[in-house]
Amino acid sequence: MSCCGQPEGAGGAGGADGASGVMISMEFPIVQYDFAAAGEAAARIKQILRQLGISSDLVRRAAVAAYEAEMNLVIHAIGGSLSLVVDSGRITLTSRDEGPGIPDISLAMREGFSTASDEVREMGFGAGMGLPNMKRCSDLFNIESNMGAGTVVTIVIGVN
Amino acid sequence: MRLLEDKCKGCTNCIKRCPTEAIRVREGKAVISVERCIDCGECVRTCENHAKAVITSSLDDLMRFDYRIAVPAPTLYGQIRRAQNPDEVVWALLQLGFDSVCDVSYGADIATECIRRYVSSHPEPRPLISAACPAVVRLIQVRFPGLIPHIARVESPMYAAARVSRLEAARSLGIDDARIGVFFITPCAAKVTSAIAPVGSVQSYVDGAISIADIYGQIVSRLGANGVARPMHRGSSLGFGWARNGGELRAIGIRNSLAVDGIHNVLGVLEEADGGRLSGVDYIEALACPAGCVGGPVTVENPFVARVRMREISESLEGNTAEAIASAIGTVDELGEEFFSISGEIPPLSGLELDACLETAIMKMSELERMVEGLPGLDCGACGSPTCRSHAEDIACGRASEIDCVFKLRERMQEVAEELLRLAKKDVPSMGKREGKSLP
Numbered sequence: 001m002s003c004c005g006q007p008e009g010a011g012g013a014g015g016a017d018g019a020s021g022v023m024i025s026m027e028f029p030i031v032q033y034d035f036a037a038a039g040e041a042a043a044r045i046k047q048i049l050r051q052l053g054i055s056s057d058l059v060r061r062a063a064v065a066a067y068e069a070e071m072n073l074v075i076h077a078i079g080g081s082l083s084l085v086v087d088s089g090r091i092t093l094t095s096r097d098e099g100p101g102i103p104d105i106s107l108a109m110r111e112g113f114s115t116a117s118d119e120v121r122e123m124g125f126g127a128g129m130g131l132p133n134m135k136r137c138s139d140l141f142n143i144e145s146n147m148g149a150g151t152v153v154t155i156v157i158g159v160n
Numbered sequence: 161m162r163l164l165e166d167k168c169k170g171c172t173n174c175i176k177r178c179p180t181e182a183i184r185v186r187e188g189k190a191v192i193s194v195e196r197c198i199d200c201g202e203c204v205r206t207c208e209n210h211a212k213a214v215i216t217s218s219l220d221d222l223m224r225f226d227y228r229i230a231v232p233a234p235t236l237y238g239q240i241r242r243a244q245n246p247d248e249v250v251w252a253l254l255q256l257g258f259d260s261v262c263d264v265s266y267g268a269d270i271a272t273e274c275i276r277r278y279v280s281s282h283p284e285p286r287p288l289i290s291a292a293c294p295a296v297v298r299l300i301q302v303r304f305p306g307l308i309p310h311i312a313r314v315e316s317p318m319y320a321a322a323r324v325s326r327l328e329a330a331r332s333l334g335i336d337d338a339r340i341g342v343f344f345i346t347p348c349a350a351k352v353t354s355a356i357a358p359v360g361s362v363q364s365y366v367d368g369a370i371s372i373a374d375i376y377g378q379i380v381s382r383l384g385a386n387g388v389a390r391p392m393h394r395g396s397s398l399g400f401g402w403a404r405n406g407g408e409l410r411a412i413g414i415r416n417s418l419a420v421d422g423i424h425n426v427l428g429v430l431e432e433a434d435g436g437r438l439s440g441v442d443y444i445e446a447l448a449c450p451a452g453c454v455g456g457p458v459t460v461e462n463p464f465v466a467r468v469r470m471r472e473i474s475e476s477l478e479g480n481t482a483e484a485i486a487s488a489i490g491t492v493d494e495l496g497e498e499f500f501s502i503s504g505e506i507p508p509l510s511g512l513e514l515d516a517c518l519e520t521a522i523m524k525m526s527e528l529e530r531m532v533e534g535l536p537g538l539d540c541g542a543c544g545s546p547t548c549r550s551h552a553e554d555i556a557c558g559r560a561s562e563i564d565c566v567f568k569l570r571e572r573m574q575e576v577a578e579e580l581l582r583l584a585k586k587d588v589p590s591m592g593k594r595e596g597k598s599l600p
Contacts, residue, residue: 022519024526043431051553052521053513056305064436088519159518 023087024048030073030080038074041082042067045093052086058157061137062091065155068130068137069095076100077151088159090139095153102145109135109143161197161204161349163190167211172541174203174212179423180302180511184554185544195511198298199350200423200448201457214349214458217368219378222257225341225367227329230258231321232345234265234395234403235453236372238470239461242383246473251389252382256375258343260329265395267321268402269488272411274314274500277492279414279443287418287433287441288312290408291502295350295448296426297359298509303427304434305508312443313360313502317402318344318351320500322365324491325392344369347403347456348449360502371458396484397477403470405452408445417443422450514557527556536567 026048028041046063054062066082073080073095080097102108109131131153135141140156170188175181182196183203190211192203204212222228230253237246250261271292279288289310291297300307315323322342330337344355346369355366401407405421418441420429426446432438449455454470455463477484492500514528515521531552538548543564545551554560563569 022522024522024529026529039435042435046434048525050303051512051514052525053510053516053518056308056508060306060434060436063434067435067437086522088522 021087021089023085024052025083025085027081027083028070030070030077030082032074032077032079034074038071039067041070045082045084048084049086049091054086054091054159058091058159062093062157065134065137065157066093068133069093069153069155072130072153073097080150086159090159091157093155093157096150098150101147101149102143102151103147105143105145161192161199161201162213162215163192164211164213165189167209168207169209169211170544171209172544172546173208174206175541175544175546177202177206178546179299179427181546181550182511183546184559185541193511195509196302198295198302198448199348199353200295200299201349202423202448204349204457214352214371216346216352216371216374216458217343218370218374219257221368222341222343226339227260227333227335227341228258229322229325229329229340229342229392230261230345231264231267231318231325231342231366232261233318233347233351233372233453233456234263234268234400234470234473235347235456235459235466236345236379237400237473238403238454238466239372239376239459240380240383241461241469242380245388245476246394247388247390248383249379250391251387252379253345254389255382255386256378260325261389261391262321262325262393263391263395263399264317264321264344265399265402266391266393266484266488267317267319267324267395268399268408268411269395269485270320270324270492270500271314271317271402272398272408273485273489273492274320274497275312275408275412275443276414277497278312278314278501279412282312285310287438287444289430289433289444289446291360292316292402292408292445293350293447294354294359295348295423296446297354297506298350299423299426299448300430301359301506301509302511304430306434307430308506308508310433311502311506314497315500315502316351316354317399318346318355319358319365321393323499324495326365327495328392341367343367345372345375346370347372347453347459349457350448360504360506372456373458373460376460393487394477394480394484395488396481397474398481399484399488400470400474400477403453404467405447406445407452409443412443414443416441417445419445419447421447421452421455423448514553524556528552531555531562534562534568535565538567540566542566 042063045066049059069082077097077099083094085092138155139158142154145151168189170185172185174190175183180196182193184191237249243249253261291311326340326342329340344366352369355369358364398411401410406419409417409419420426451463451467454466514524532549535548543551545554563572
């Protein structure tokens with residue numbers, strides 16, 4: 001954009017990972033079964049995107065995806081992290097965990113399929129809509145999982 | 161909303177309660193950001209020095225018009241303990257210079273009917289959110305613009321009562337609309353703003369708003385044996401019930417609905433709705449004030465005492481309910497739902513954005529996050545910003561300095577003191593010893 005210069009150290013809180021341009025990157029640790037704090041990272045991400053002046057429909061999509069990712073980390077993984085990277089072209093959300101991994105990704109992507117425990121379901125979670133919802137909210141969606149090593153879900157939402 | 165500077169002590173109580181972080185303390189006085197202020201009146205309620213005032217009309221403003229209509233919120237009747245019944249209060253209003261009175265409870269009956277029709281004719285989106293509380297509508301504009309399409313586009317009871325009474329007066333008296341003045345007797349600050357500059361409407365049908373606190377004494381002094389008078393329209397017991405939290409839902413009778421009151425509770429519910437986590441809820445009644453409009457910031461009575469009195473008045477009007485509702489439905493049928501709908505745009509407001517340019521906003525956000533790391537995180541408010549994060553935001557936007565934080569200032573003073581001490585200990589070459597050293 002012509003209206004802005006290139007800042008010094010524009011990587012912000014988390015650094016730019018070698019990418020060029022103005023960007024901000026931050027990471028939120030998520031703790032397994034911490035239902036009291038669940039949703040806080042998604043709320044922060046929403047606040048940040050709103051303050052950046054991102055249009056409300058994109059903020060909403062990102063917030064819904066971030067919430068689903070956060071809940072997945074709380075419920076299914078042994079904790080992990082949710083990261084947000086914003087530059088002038090896209091919002092990227094990445095969920096990383098070192099959990100058990102997903103044995104059948106295509107099954108996990110099916111609406112209604114869930115491996116949540118009865119205990120979690122009794123709390124109103126684990127309806128099997130998390131990953132499909134995340135995909136629905138994204139322009140680009142990628143999921144990589146290795147058994148015993150963990151799962152990385154990446155969502156990209158384009159910023160016009 | 162206006163600040164009375166001579167009363168403000170810069171105490172920072174108000175900045176901590178503002179739901180949009182619209183207030184800062186600068187040079188010992190509160191400063192309210194117009195872009196962020198939603199007129200919820202939380203600062204009026206919080207300020208122990210009574211330094212926040214709501215700009216309202218005065219009775220002198222009535223004289224600009226040939227025919228003057230008072231449109232009192234139902235809340236008014238719950239405020240006046242000495243009045244035997246609402247008709248005494250109507251009489252007092254007529255003694256104050258009004259030519260007629262139209263209860264907002266009648267507008268509530270009209271709004272009830274319009275909302276029922278709106279909900280049944282708009283299958284999406286859900287949940288719909290009531291537009292009755294202007295502070296909530298403005299909160300949505302500032303903090304939840306994604307929820308703007310969820311606002312049920314039915315005008316508030318105040319507007320419905322104002323439009324009907326104005327129209328009827330013009331018809332019956334045969335005078336021009338411009339000669340009729342309609343004044344809302346308000347419990348809340350947000351309705352003052354919406355009376356003058358309505359959101360989503362092309363023009364205002366209310367010419368001014370007078371706060372209940374301002375007119376209370378004059379009404380009380382005119383109560384008594386002189387007489388009683390009926391308003392040109394009075395609502396049903398359900399219409400009166402809109403003044404209390406949950407009253408709107410009781411009136412419209414929509415299943416799967418949710419009522420929330422108090423602006424900080426409203427924030428929590430709107431967060432859920434904005435995150436798409438309120439599936440199964442069709443309609444939300446959200447009121448900025450605790451206990452509903454009876455808890456308005458420019459009322460005089462304790463909201464819970466007022467709520468009991470409103471319930472008593474509401475019950476005393478139950479015999480009138482079927483007739484009043486039939487009258488309201490007849491008015492909606494005659495004038496059409498569009499007459500009472502919010503026709504104009506409800507735009508998002510950009511008070512929270514760091515910058516209009518995304519790249520500049522990202523740079524400011526980077527600076528903000530960096531500053532947050534260095535601040536103590538105590539949210540003490542001594543810097544004049546409500547939280548350390550908002551202080552960091554002010555620094556990133558060039559509105560504050562890091563050493564406005566007393567802890568950072570102390571750190572800086574310590575550094576300077578250590579440097580001074582170091583300098584003080586440094587030997588002057590002509591006086592000190594330079595053992596074991598030779599001149600170069």
